[in-house]
Amino acid sequence: AIYADSVHSGERITLFDERYNGYEALLIEDNREHPLSPEIQFVDKDAETEFEIIILGCSSTDFDDEYPATEQVRLINGDWVNKEYLKCNAFDFISILIRNAKGRIYKVLEMELSYLNRL
Numbered sequence: 001a002i003y004a005d006s007v008h009s010g011e012r013i014t015l016f017d018e019r020y021n022g023y024e025a026l027l028i029e030d031n032r033e034h035p036l037s038p039e040i041q042f043v044d045k046d047a048e049t050e051f052e053i054i055i056l057g058c059s060s061t062d063f064d065d066e067y068p069a070t071e072q073v074r075l076i077n078g079d080w081v082n083k084e085y086l087k088c089n090a091f092d093f094i095s096i097l098i099r100n101a102k103g104r105i106y107k108v109l110e111m112e113l114s115y116l117n118r119l
Helices: 023-027 083-088
Strands: 002-005 010-018 052-058 070-074 079-081 093-099 105-112
Touching: 010 052, 010 093, 070 083, 079 083
Parallel strands: none
Antiparallel strands: 002 010, 052 093, 070 079, 093 105
């Protein structure tokens, strides 16, 4: 899981949690009970701890092709959702970048999430 703490409110914001987010977590395998790794705070080589966050995600899955005869799809947790929900939430690739005040960009995460793409 990757979190950010808001510099304005102090609120902890979940940027990505592999146990819940993406194609595999929604449709392939239930990982909700997996433990989290120890927490690490990122400090860059300029000793910066505040960053702009850039999140990129995409999906190569054609849900109309995968589920042609239905508008509702059952998730791994048993919930039923419509295909439009999957088109918005079942991304199979994610990248999280951060940019410090000096404009330096760091890659925090780059991950393929789709089980189908790993076959």
